[in-house]
Amino acid sequence: MTPDEPATPDALVRAVEATLFAAEEPMTAEAISTHLGQAEVRGALAELQRHYEGRGIRLVERGRHWHFETAPDLAHLLRREKEELRRLSRAATEVLAIVAYHEPVSRAEIESIRGVQTAKGTLDVLMEAGWVRVAGRREVPGRPVIYATTPDFLAHFGLKSLKELPGIDELRAAGLLDPVDDDMIEAALGGGESADEGEDDETLTEPGQNNDGVASSGESA
């Protein structure tokens, strides 16, 4: 839309604007269209997005869902009123990043990247926050559960899609998002059985319980 946008928007633009303003949850273009009797709404969404550029609120698309939100540069004005978000543990933030950059991933893969076992509670916290979901099982022996992010995750972190994750292209180019396949180091890291991708609930092998010999050698090293 050019600066000479009409002073009064057309009926469809108004309808889409009102619908998204009133909606309690972000809506896909399809849902808006259904709500408005199958109207083609993409043009209206684009026009609205342009119209709100530079205003105190803006129209954004997050994971194919659209919603209005306040402009980010006004955060300092609004933040004080709102209660702080629940703070995530360092482990939880790392796990969340791993799920987002590697999705879908199994818990064993997350643990392999982090080099430590991940408490079940950490994934639960992320699922409770609505940012991570179970995305089925990987069709490999043991059929491990795999995890992926949700549209809420994109909405919360202001991402149109996972492609907008900061630095994801560089990380991929550097091979840092490739699947881990490194049994040797895996063993050294105490994770031991890298094939042990089975159910989440079981504690993975408690490292170093039968390793007294190794332990003492380490001490003397």
Next chain:
Amino acid sequence: MTPDEPATPDALVRAVEATLFAAEEPMTAEAISTHLGQAEVRGALAELQRHYEGRGIRLVERGRHWHFETAPDLAHLLRREKEELRRLSRAATEVLAIVAYHEPVSRAEIESIRGVQTAKGTLDVLMEAGWVRVAGRREVPGRPVIYATTPDFLAHFGLKSLKELPGIDELRAAGLLDPVDDDMIEAALGGGESADEGEDDETLTEPGQNNDGVASSGESA
């Protein structure tokens, strides 16, 4: 503000816009002002109100409190009706037919004709469908409510008037009354399960239970 409103609103207008958008309750000008470090916000409120005139949402002042709301002419978008096709139950169809053939009828009369009690819900469904209406009360002791069909009923079934409903003779000719004789004989001989069809209701009369004398007479004859 003239129609040549600036494409980009000034910082205060944006701040007021975002504050009211994110607010969970309508705010007074004073509250907004306090929130924004004692800024004078009346001009900004007026400018915003002008800006949203004609859009899908508008800024309104109610009892000195300001808030955004859906434009009144678009209020219907907030409550959309979704229609679901549902087939009338057998009981409801029978009651509807009885009302059509005998109108106006009371519920007691419907029950007497059907031979089974009629759940209140059945008539409610027919009234929800718009095919049956309350047509007053019969001026007899107890003043029972009487029911009749509606113009929608005629429209739905493509009838000009109730006179177009086929008469008893036509029903018989169409074979729709065929089971009569069988049933009567069965009832007379004590078989008598023919009334046991009520889906929603209890059978009132148990026909043909005291005909043993006739049966045995037949046997010894």
Next chain:
Amino acid sequence: MDLLADTGFTSDAADPEWDGVAAAETRQEALYLEIEGWEGPLDLLLDLARRQKVDLRKISILELVDQYLTYIEQAGALRLELAADYLVMAAWLAYLKSALLLPKDEQEDPSPEELALRLQLRLQRLGAMREAAARLMGRDRLGRDVFPRGAPEGLRVERRNMWQCSWFDLIRAYGDVKVRSEPVVHMVRERMVMTLDSAIARVSSMLGISLDWMDLRDFLPPARDSWANPQLRRSALASSFVAALELARTGKAEIAQEETFGPLRLKAVRA
């Protein structure tokens, strides 16, 4: 281990938002005490690597291995109960170090250089995710930096039933009602019967005329006009039978039957 409280032991679920173990600490003394501050050997390695203040891709693995082993040694000297996985890593790194120092021609497959490279990659991967997490958390977040509408009106979809019924279903339903209700409502009035009284009158008057045995059926009215109705005939038969029994009971008639289901015969009793 009282130290745990001070060092913010990271039990995955409950540790505070990470502000960087490495950044908080410089003195060697403190370093020993922080063993529980790391999330495992890889975490510690990454932290040590960062202290080299070079790009992780250019990190000296040999130097890193030395640091790790030194650290573990010192921690052991302070008689901290080192977790076994730290010791396993120490053993593996000691092996890696010796392999790296050996002459090339004695090396196994995979080569120690290859292993060092893989370790480096692991550190890079973890480092990358740690940075990504920090950048993610630093974004404009919904509910913290940007806000959705505070009090949306909400969209309601109200379901309305569209009832369906065909003309035929309607008519057939009425037929069914008629069929079902007719016996109940109209049976007595509409059905033609021969009453017991009239049967007794007819049978006794006919018995008065005849002197011989007569079949019960002969007492029925001739099957003409309405008496031709099979139902009425059944009724007449039943009533006549009861009439015969009644006349026999009062001693006005005799009843005889030759065989089961055979014809029932009647004769007047002459007083």
